């Protein structure tokens with residue numbers, strides 16, 4: 001399969017009232033280009049899955065959406081990305097509040113070496129979201145409730161977060177993201193280190209979170225994409241090949257490259 005020169009994304013990469021818009025985005029690691037001219041909207045309260053073979057640029061693209069790529073010295077981003085019509089790459093934008101508005105959950109659960117309570121309270125404290133201990137207690141409880149972890153940890157809030165199981169740690173990280181009141185949650189293969197039961201819990205949670213948040217999830221599991229997302233975006237060698245409703249992508253893909261991937265011919 002060769003690279004498609006000047007490829008136009010097929011399907012419906014744009015939506016009517018987007019939360020996030022990416023236009024003609026290119027990403028470079030030094031001289032090497034990893035993302036080519038990607039334009040994609042992410043709608044409010046949708047879950048969009050980003051899929052494609054290893055190395056196709058899914059994580060790179062995801063990381064552009066909250067400027068996480070800024071942390072990689074050799075990485076540069078071209079094109080435009082807007083959150084609620086505001087350019088997130090404008091030099092005036094402070095990345096700290098941006099990353100609270102557009103939170104991220106990583107592949108490996110990465111709780112801070114602090115108590116369960118302090119893992120959640122950390123963000124609200126630095127962003128000044130709580131005016132009293134009562135406020136903070138409320139944020140911690142609400143965030144743990146929303147992440148489906150409250151009942152399991154309410155009696156040991158001062159125990160270390162790192163003492164939880166892998167699945168619980170990942171829900172703790174989701175609770176930590178929720179605690180700063182994000183609008184968008186980016187998830188980079190959030191279940192790849194989890195067993196099937198913990199995975200099922202996170203997937204249920206993603207479905208519930210959609211009510212309040214916009215979610216973009218990178219996943220290697222096509223079953224997971226099919227279960228949790230409403231739209232699926234297929235990437236191939238740094239290009240965005242197709243974006244369509246998830247059902248369609250997995251039953252009647254529009255592009256032959258998408259079809260080759262979902263039928264297991266590569267990747």
Ligand SMILES: Nc1ncnc2c1ncn2[C@@H]1O[C@H](COP(=O)(O)OP(=O)(O)OP(=O)(O)O)[C@@H](O)[C@H]1O
Nearest residue numbers: 029034052053054055056057058059060061072220
């Ligand atoms: N920090 C980095 N420095 C240099 N090149 C990088 C870096 N991160 C990613 N790349 C390159 O960018 C391209 C896209 O990588 P990326 O990790 O975004 O793909 P992916 O689709 O998420 O892959 P995977 O599914 O294996 O995680 C690859 O060629 C990769 O080698």
